[in-house]
Amino acid sequence: MNRKFLLILLTFVAGSALLAQSSEQTAKYRTDPVGDKTYRKKGIMNGNQIRTIFRNDGQIGYWPDRPSGEWPVYSDHHYLDGCTPIVTSQITAPGNGQIVHPAQTSYREEVDMDPVSGTLWVMEPVPGYAKKDAEEPAVSTKKTTWPDLWPKVLPNIDAAWDGYWYGYFGRGVLNADFEAFYVMDDSQDREYNRQPYNYVPVASNPNRNGLGLRVEVRGFQWSHVLAEDIIFWHFDIINLSDFDYDTTYFGFYCDTGVGGVDDNGDDNASYDTFLDIAYAFDKDGKGTPGNWKTGYVGYAFLESPGNGFNGRDDDEDGMLDEKRDDGIDNDGDWVGYVDANGNGYWDDYEPLNNDLGKDGVGPLDYQYNGPDEGEGDGIPTPGEPNFDATDKDESDQIGLTSLAIERLSNKGPNAIWPKNDDVIWRKMNYNVFDTAIQNANIQILFGSGPFPLKLNRRERFSVALVFGSDYEDMVFNKETVQEIYNANYNFAKPPNKATLTAIAGDKKVFLYWDDFAEKSVDPFLGYKHDFEGYLIYRSQEPAFNDIKLITDSKGEPKYWKPIAQFDLKDGLKGPDPIGVNGAHFWRGNETGLQHSYIDTTVVNGVKYFYALVAYDMGDPTFGTKGLTPSETTKIINEDLVGNVTFIDQNCAVVVPNAPVAGYIPPEIVGDVDKAEGLGTGSLNVAVLDPSKIKEGASYTIEFTSSGTAQKYITTSYSIVRTFEGAAETIQASIDSSNFGGKLSPPFDGIAVGVTNDTVAVDKKETGWLQGSSNYEINAIADASAPSRNIKWPSNYEVEWLPRGTTKQTPFSKIDLPFKVRNATRGEEVDAELIDPNGNKTLDAGDDIIIIEYTGTPSFANAKYTWRIQYRSPSGSFWFPPEPGDIYKVAISKPFQTGDKFTFSTKSAKIDGQTAVGEMKNIGVVPNPYISTAAWEKRNFGQTGRGERRLDFIHLPAQCTIRIYTITGALVKTLEKNSNVSDGSLSWNLVSEDGMDIAYGLYIYHVDAPGIGEHIGKFAIIK
Template identity: 40%
Template sequence: MGYKVMKEKHLQTGYLHWLLLFALLIGVQILHAQEDIYIDPNRGAKEFRKELIMNSNKVESIVGNWGIFGKVNHPYSGVWPKGTGHGHVHEMTILVGAEVTGIDGQTYHIISDSYGDFPDRAPDGTEYFWNPKPGYANDHRIYINPNTGEIDSTSLIATSTDKTTWPETWPGKDATWNGRWNGYFGKDQFMADQECIYVMDDFTNSEFPYYPFIADSTRRGLGLQCETRMFQWVHPLAEDQIFIHFQVTNVSDYVYDRNIYFGAFADTHPGGLGASDDDSGFDKKMDMVFAWDHDNIGVWTKYRDILPGYLAWKYLESPGFGDDGIDNDDDGLIDERRDNDAGEWIFGPVGDYGEPKWHWSGDEDGDWDPQVDDVGSDGIGPKDPNYDAPDLDGTEGNGKPDQGEPNFGKTDNDESDQIGLTSFYSPHYGSVYISNDEAIWNYIQPGVFETPAQNSNNLWIFASGPFLLERNQTERFSVCWLFGEDEREIYRNAVTSQRIYDNDYRFTKPPLQPTVKVVPGDGKITLYWDNIAERSRDPVYGYDFEGYRIYRGTNPQMTESQKISDAFGNIVYRKPIAQFDLKDGIKGLHPIAMGEELGEEYSSGIHYYLGDDTGLKYYYEDTDVQNGVTYYYAVVSYDKGYYPGMDDRNLVPMSPSESPFKFTYEYGELKEKSVNAVIATPNAPATNYKPGYTDADEYGNISKVNNSSATGSIKVKIVDPDILPDQNQFQVSFSHILNELGEITTKTYTIKNLTTNEVIFDSVEIPIDPATNAPVSSWNTPIFSGMILSFENKFPDFDIIKAVSGWSGDYKTNLIPEIIKSSQGTIPMNVAIEITDTLASHPFKKDYQVYFKVYDFYTNDSIPFFFSYDKNGDYKIGEGDQISLIAPTGTGKLVKAYKITFNAPTDPNVEVIDPQPGDVFYLKSDSPFKEGDLYQFTTFQSGLLEVGKEVLDKVAVVPNPYVVAASWEQESVLSGRGERKIYFIHLPAECTIRIFTQNGVLVKTIQHSGVASDGSATWDLTTDEGLEVSFGIYIYHIEAPGIGEKVGTFGIIN
């Protein structure tokens, strides 16, 4: 199925609709109005330099807060794809160049940059660099690594994904911003999957006798301040990009009158550091420069099957001319600006953005909508999750656009007459140095487009300019760092990047990452996770969570899962080992192919698989594993995407996106992993290990503790036996709805720990089946205290009622009861009609008594009834008599539920025998869980068994003998042959392992005291002194306190 979503911008009205829909959907905004640009009085300095690894999608790179992207000789310098170690950039720096007049009257060309290779330095060694201003990050960061428990006090660039990097207060922000994210999109607004921020200045660039501040000769350079932000999205359409937004303010005392340029200097190596066959190109129409390896063969030793591909830098936003009377960006608008006020209410043209209309003159493209955009200058409106109060400046709801509101001024990227890429020069490495300001100046002049050094180690020098920069004026410069497998993909990614930028960086976000735990077992690995992802809200599509996928691999990149390619052979999606999705009717292949959102010509031909309406689960037991092998897992949440006809909102079609995951290694050591990523090695448990358990029956069913009529079942599944609390009693209860027909619908369940008095789940609503719009009959809880409960609810079925109801026990009568449903609904009732020899009960609202009683056989409570027909008038049940059972309804009225007629035998020759005292008729039905139903169970913690010495007979060494590298040894994540190790398996929970040479020399002592569920220990084939052992036969001695000792041998051979 194909849907033509949009064509090239400004060429078709379809794009207008796409853009306006995005503008109307969300109330997010850039905070920085021209008049509100914070000019930071503090001075940048080298001591405030910090770094950060951006790695929330496939691009993984070190960045520095002094204007660098990638870093000389760093292992994460422009790595793509993430985890491969394939660095594509030696280093890159932004540059700003201007022509100025020094105090000596001479003309100088000053280039402010931060390039670290052969840098420009003062005689005293001071670098003429951009330097970060203080206050934009936490200088006293304390982070406890959840993977290692180590304390990390490294101060990093402030990033949205790590609250420990945020400062206590933000420069230029009031106290309401304390503890909040200083987002591009507003206070505590997290539109991107990762965002970072820093501010720097060029005041240390004192190379030339130019003094930009009249009253302060110590602040030099060009007198510029630059706020820098970076963004990453994980959606497949944007997973190969880092977006970078610069906000450059002239804080000097002079005007730069169209004599200033904004660009970059880079040493790229698309084939890897040391490659000397770089090719470079440019596309002026796309405002893009790009590079590729000439023979498409990289120099990396790892993942050589992954080809170098392409990398590019694309201008998304550049300085504009708002006063030259020319439509520089060909959008039908002349001299639009982003630093103006609302202007006047006028009727007039809006360029290629639609027909003439009423709009504010300052909103040149006419897309500001007061219904959704009039949220005020602070960036938060009533529909935002962290909204607390209206703007103090009165801008919220004032009926006109203000700087900081969506789709106006700084937040509307279409309101700028941009000039784009104006130069690109790609010389041979070593022929031009960044320290040569005059040479760089010559190469950034408009119209210089040369690539003289092809198939060699070359450089990039590119810029946009010249432009006007008044005193205290700010210009914005946005680029996108792109990667792709080939030229076609790099162009498609460029189009995607431009679309995201053109929509003010508003892009779909995946659901939150679930927090995953892992339990290694014997021949199995169990994963379990929480349900936080189901509460995610997409800024465009709202609450659109759909399901979970599980990926597995034997390396951090999980290359085994990278199996699904698009129509052009590019690996796009991973193949999950398991998938669980909502029962909502949204299943199968998503109608929108990835890329089709941009137009049919950009379709990749690949559709995301949404699942099979399996229902959600919160654990997965993987039995397709081998003991001793280390496995990497990720549980990702994914959304529904959007397609025409999905609902009545008529939003922009979008293919689904899934939450990211990451394993970050530095020099072979795991430094970080995301909350939805785990690592586990299955092994047999300790031989004296007794796992935690419950008092449920052999099938896991827990018991009712009262006379409940519910016929459903609740089963407990132990997922993590080692965290079960000891002798804790849990209780399950319900609430229900009684409708106007008398039918019962289970509404909520509650689970309480009676021992601790903690309510685990409080009145959780039963999931709804979209096919019936009624609660589902089976569902699971999220994991709690190491276990999960599975519910199987039962509802009455009239055919089953008739089949299972009847006389019970040693009855004498031969009357045949006939059951007729009197109500439109099927009411759950479990009723006994017991014949008595004395008057036993009153029919409903009657003053006489009858010789039988009617009651609920679970609770013994009386059931109201009518004795509808008493043929003989003897107050006894006989041939032809009728009884009607009465039930309450949700309206407070009573209703006849069932009519029971006692008929004579079908054979007229058989003598009728009326019911005798002691005969009981039972009407039986399935009954759903309801208020008053209580179930309870008790948990018991894991422990150790008392065992004899014979358990040591199971101890073994694998592999034995050890030969070079065993199949389960994990290959090094960066380089080399990987870790050498052997396993001792089937160990008791506590023991000491001593390893000797044949001559009796002790080479290694291993204390095994891990968790009892893991009965294995590893040896890395090194001595206690850290030396590698030689080949030969070794003797091991195991001493287990309270159990015994064992001696054995193993070999290491070449």
């Protein structure tokens, strides 16, 4: 009887773990395909000043590939050879009873493998979490990397999540400016699943090997100036096995590489117990190639797994054994909706706070599509902020418990390489801190444990890679790391990105964008509408490093210098009061917003990188130190040979050039200098995209005003297009904040700018229409009686009458030798005389006041409008006005309802006959080519030749170019088939055989069918 009982018991025991029932969520996870190397993808994190390769098998950096921990971005300064997470646990192998310690990880070298097949026993990516045909894992900034459908095994999601980013805090929620997400598991690690160990983690699926672990990985980057030198890595480890793992460690392995690929033999490392950061630096402070000054890289261990079963307060936060999956708001920081009207339920105008429902999205989020489960119910729901899985504090974290620094060159059985399971286990054991090795090629291993990883449970750890120009700078950046972590992986969120369109022109670039950024709210600041303005950056490098010119008090570059800035007229201007080490963000000059810009300071043939960056107000009152303004990211990716591989929606890459031969530019037809109606302002029509201008379209700019005929304001204008017989309002009610010449939102390749006048004397147009009097006459607004004064919006003419004829003033009854006519209305009006000497006669020193009436002509209704000062000339010869002389008082006037401008457009064309005559303009630049050209891409690698390029210019749209040696040997054939605005073609000086051409003289022949031929020559000089 006792033997039978023992046998039954043994069937339920595997090592120290009890076979148990899987949860519903674990069962869903188990339906996912197992990880496999065929799903490996490689991406690049470059959402701030750090750029690094990452792979969806856990690896960060990958020696010797570039970029590996590159900082600053595109500098070719590398600090990292590779990092990867490690999970190890103690089990008893059922096959032979041996206690073993499988170390689950993935790395480029020194890992376990099948001795027969050579299959690597490592973590491998699980399919379905990135676009199938994408080359990289899913990243938030590239929708083309997202899967069409997010796997529904993920917690708390449904079909509504498809098409949105799988955010850490909810559907489409982007807390960071750049995020990566992937899933991996240890199913390919068969080391202890084979004979003689025979360990099977999931009895129902023999394809799940290793320890039966699943790892969900996220990378976070913020572009804010305080966080631009930091990457966060967040790992969720889920136990999908049939067993509890009572003694488990999580760790992070790092191979430092401060100084570049070929300079990693003199790294030093240390650990700061107060800051909880290990860090590495180069002994001689010089990196290769180029002897560049090295900085510091820190590895900050942030979030550790929790032990919610030992009856201790491991993290000393006053809570005992708190857990993320117990359905309890352990720390009480979840905030429900505000029942403002006290009716006992949520109304759609009441703040939800954290009560957003399981998708983590509320009415203030752009992706909100209605209430979901748990929204506004006053009860915490999984998926809502600050509850269970989304609250870092709801875990009894045990912290960092071990750290080892060792020499990388040691590849023996006692080295901390991933293949040495027992060594990893020993080094990660509790309270082991071994930091003796210095001045070598160094590897670092963090550890946190032991803790129980129970069946169905999810535990996590997170780390941050922190860069700094020196130790103090790294420590300063570590403070921001802690702030972001303490805020539950939240930080100031910049506005949404606008979509930028850039069009190359001849020595100019046309830029225009939408207003999506202006609708932004910042959840970090309580859903505050904090958009403030736009910055336009232009660089000749994809990372914009050449314009990061605004430095702090230590001389460290902090901000980029824009070529243009447009900000709200809201009283917020000048330097931000907070600053970063003495560098202050410039908030603008109250220019008002604009949605287009023409850059006329470019050089043809040069590649320019543009970024339209939206920024917010910041918050000087936030926390204890305030918060500086945040800018959107600007991401343009190039490969190692200079090919652009990605351009974010708010960026553009443009090469301005002369148009093709025979190009006839688009034309604006009509008088845009004078409106039909009362207003005297002007209209500017700017061509932004010549290719979109319609042939034969006509446009009417119609104004609207409010107020009385005497005192009115222009409120808005609309744009009506008539094309192919159909009229359509394409821009309605563009308000007065867009006056002042600011361009309208673009339409049909153009934009208009309205300059609206005020009611004032137009000095330029005021003066004698007829006559030769030299009396000094000046018109001003009358200010003698404020209750009666009105700047009347009309033009006037003062005409001297025939001798013996007078016109009497209405109130003082003085006879005047002139009459006054309202030229705008075409009728005579009254005038009064200011007669200082009282002689009741017009003479020098008197003033004439033009009278208008707001009702029936009477003294009560009289309004004093414009004053004409009548003065004698300064010389000895006086020529007073003669009968028939006319003096005009011209008044500028705002646009009023009914005023309009009308113009039409003609599209761009190519004229064949003109092209024939312009073939003679075809040329090569630079010519001669001497070693390099000014517009060539900078060689970031600092070794090798780098890019070589010359341009053929003023070419027809379609042509063939053949390049010959002076002896007639064909070197290269180039084909051109481009749009009408680009008359150039670049050549990289590589022959048809793929060889760099030699120095010397070359002949080229241009053949343009239907137009003609051209022969020229150029020289390549060493």
